[in-house]
Amino acid sequence: MDIATIVQVLESTLRLATPLLFACLAGLISERAGIFDIGLEGKMLMAAFVSAAIAFVSGNVWIGASAAIFASVMLSLLHGVASITFRGNQLISGVAINFLAAGITVVVAQNWFRQGGRTPSLSGDARMQRIDLPFVDALRDVPVLGPVYTILSGHAPLVYVAFLCVPLTWYLLFRTRFGLRLRAVGENPAAVDTAGISVIGLRYGAVAICGVLCGLAGAYLATGLSAGFVKDMTAGRGFIALAAMIFAKWRPWHAMWAVLLFGLLEAVANRFQNIEILGIGIPVQAMQALPYILTVVILAGFVGKAIPPRAGGAPYVKEH
Amino acid sequence: MSSRGKIPHWADVTLVPLFSVALAFALSAVLIWAIGESPWQAVKLMVEGAFGSSYGWGYTLFYATNFIFTGLAVSVAFQARLFNIGGEGQALLGGLGVALICLYIPWPHWSVALIAASLGAALFGAAWAIIPGYLQAKRGSHIVITTIMFNFIAASLLGYILVNVLRVPGSQDPASPRFPSEVALPKLHEMLALVGIPFSTVPPVNIALLIAIGMCFMVWYMLWRTRLGYQIRAFGESEPAAQYAGISPARITIYVMLISGGLAGLMAVNAVMGEQQRLVMNAVEGAGFIGIAVALMGRNHPFGVFLAAILFGFLYQGGAELALWMSIPRELIVVIQALVILFTGALDNMVRMPIARVFARRKRAG
């Protein structure tokens, strides 16, 4: 493998990790507040479609992204109504949202564009432009620093936003009042309630943030990573994000490393059909399954137990 | 799945699902109307397409067969308050079991092959479900997450086996060779011809339908007429009471997942052995997930599952007709399915409220 290939694979890793990172942080914030969300996939898919469709119609990728956020937040609030207000089953609600998005996106895409459930290809301002970091050309030939800088440069703005969201999420969760309360409501809502804070308000807040981040994930997927929406284009990324979140044990920095690992696996699987390590051929399918296998191993507690927020999944019923 | 409003039991098992389906249909009608099509026209097309001919009936029943198996799988798990989302992966593995048995063992007659393939399908499906079951029972790993993960792992595993092991040499298609013609299952039209009833020869509905109906009965018998079923239901209704009675939660969890996975695996007998006659990548086509909607709508009772499976069979066949004759894609069915899951499974407390109010008012008046 030459340097150029490695650079290519790593660049692609960053791009592939971006939607995962948004979705993973989205799930992390929701679950930290005690709302399980297996509907990340659906929200991302809906956002991907809406961003591509609106970007195509308006010719402006940012209008598309805003619409995507709006659509994703709407689905989030639906999840909130079911699981917070009506104390329904959070898992079933998540499943329903996944199917809802899978269905509606294709039905509406077919009706609007009549291209077999896809949007037309995006180009120009309807697509997310890549931005080059300053001095990238000048530094290109510097050893070590050059290739690293090249890998970091030339991505869509949302890639940088995603990675910026990692310290932001960390700061929000661990250094602000909102974060303290949010984490508390996922661990012991009774403590929050007796402290005179609204459990319902906090949880809706978390769910809304989750929606915004899923919106960004979908928007990047359809207008940055690809040039338009195709049916089922999330292809399980919402679940990989969920896996990354568990793998990272609900911690933002770990989440970043987890999605980078999963992104790398995907990038390598895309680039090479079969890899040999130490003379053993590793099939591409093993690479695809690895994130899921790792997550099961973590969940089983064989390598450091993953303990979810203690009040997760249960509606809060006031008692004393 | 908690009941808060005071509603009589009969209303809870009939009115709540019916009301939910009505809501789902109404919203879907709005969607059809919003994309500029006529909901009335769509309903007419679907009903004619699914029930208007023996051809339509054949497809409706074929889809329903799949959904009975996966719906029963989800229901049995729900009876123990376990949410098995892994039907999809378990059915895929069931397909692998069917394929291996049909391809590598020369069978003299379809009937023996059917028995062996059914056992193989159930065994493979159960094996795929027992790992999440064991992890839930012994290590407390959340079964919803592990079964989701196992769906993806199953897809990768099957992909690998189809590409590297079972693929026809020289073919680009990741699919197994065709099964020998000896193992072709009798179609419904052949069976009906024996008693002189004419039926369309096109639809793939086959003898697996009878197995599915048999399974409805078996599951009902197991749940309500055996000690195991008694323990499953007691555990599902109240874990403290089950513990009081000396019922081991870990053992029940593992048994339930074995049965659930086996039922999901059996679906492959219909889809793989009955229809496709070879193993392909998307052998299951989402039926594992539709099982969730079917189980929720059927209120986890085999009879309810049977009715709900017919309803979803109708939706799938009708949806195919819609896609053919109107510019409404098949995915409309996925929307309806999503709404049914939402209303029966997550917003059930909301759906119950107006019904509870009506009963409260009647009580006051009476």
Next chain:
Amino acid sequence: MVLNDSQMRQETAASDLAIELRGISKAFGPVQANKDISIRVRRGTIHGIVGENGAGKSTLMSILFGFYRADSGEIFINGKPTEIPDSESAIRAGIGMVFQHFKLVENFTVLENVILGAEDSGLLRPSLARARGLLKDLAREFELNVDPDALIEDLSVGHQQRVEILKALYREADILILDEPTGVLTPSEADHLFRILKGLKEQGKTIILITHKLREIMDVTDEVSVMRRGEMVATRVTAETSPTELAELMVGRKVLLRVEKPPAQPGAEVLRVESLRHVDSQGVERLRGISFGIRKGEILGIAGVSGNGQSELLEVLAGLREAEGKVLLDNEALPLSGAGCDGQARRARRIAHVPEDRQRRGLVMNFHAWENIALGYHHDPRYNPSPWRMNNAAILRDTTGKMEAFDVRPPDPQLKASGFSGGNQQKLVLAREIEYEPDLLLVGQPTRGVDIGAIEFIHQRLIRLRDAGAAVLLVSVELDEILALSDRIIVMFDGRIMGERMPDETNAQELGLMMAGMA
């Protein structure tokens, strides 16, 4: 001298009162938890509230902390009429509450728990710094030292309680309510708590102490109010009352239950318990070395205020909790952990169990009556002609007979358990367990939430079982029931046995004192 309410009202100016409640009533459905309650708590005092289980103490305090809203009545804080619709208003009015079950976030640090909900600004850093300083001061002043950076889950129960007090003080609470604060503490931790409370009082804080332990009342309070059956029956100056008087007020002069009971004919010892110890999942030692025996044809009553280990004792014997020590049934050891320690194995040894909480444990509420009759007996060969068939018809027949024998109404085996009244649910459980004809019946709170008619019936049945030669271990928080039924009485307090009495040689007052840890 004993002050009555009107005298006290004259002697205390309204402005000296931290809290005054007037005519507070609260009902939950048909149950009147608080009936027209009035109480005056003077500023800068420790005011005790005592009463038996279910007397309405906790409900009253929950109303004061905004958890429930009273149906009627008025609340005055520092002389001003105050509305307390939620916890936030209570905190703003200067009320802090230390719940019996702590409301702490287990994997947060002490500091984080202290500031939660009372942060100074959007960013945590200034609040944390201020809290750290304040904690240091409080630690010095009141012996309230806890490591501010420790995680709650790593702290002992006593330290966790200090965090709850610190939380209230951080919110500048002037009035501190503690609900059964010593239930989870060791004696030395409890002494420490009382030193803290006295220190707080000296700083002018007002403290309300809810407890059933009379020793604590006598030791630390200035005044004490007694509640009984949802009513406030008396308020006394502690120095002018005695444990005996308080016990009398608590228990009241209820019409004593009379049960027709031939004298017991005790036979050989069935069950022997030796130094039984049990630590619950919270790490609290619930049984601290219990030893006793029961003989055939005898009802052994275990008296005690709930939460003193009786429930755990019952569940350990029933195989639902693991424990250490020795339990012999007919001179043969009963496994206290691992395989062979579950409900099935106990039933095989002819131990039947009527659990304290019939709706959670004793019955599956969504099961028909007949299905519930098989609960725990679902392996019975009479119900299972083969492993592949459960004979529902046989269970149904059995149920009809049992319902008739125990006069369960309505006598409909197809009715779900949730459809029966409390008394009939209990009869259903008793029918199942007694008709098994056990050698030993473990029975907890047999008449809780049961109407008078059914109580009498249930008592007769227990006596009839005894007369048939079975041993009965009766756990009840109802003293009258213990006195009426038992042939021998053991009083439990704080995981230990306080003593043993014969029912005709003791009375409610003496037992009440023992239950309050005063013997």
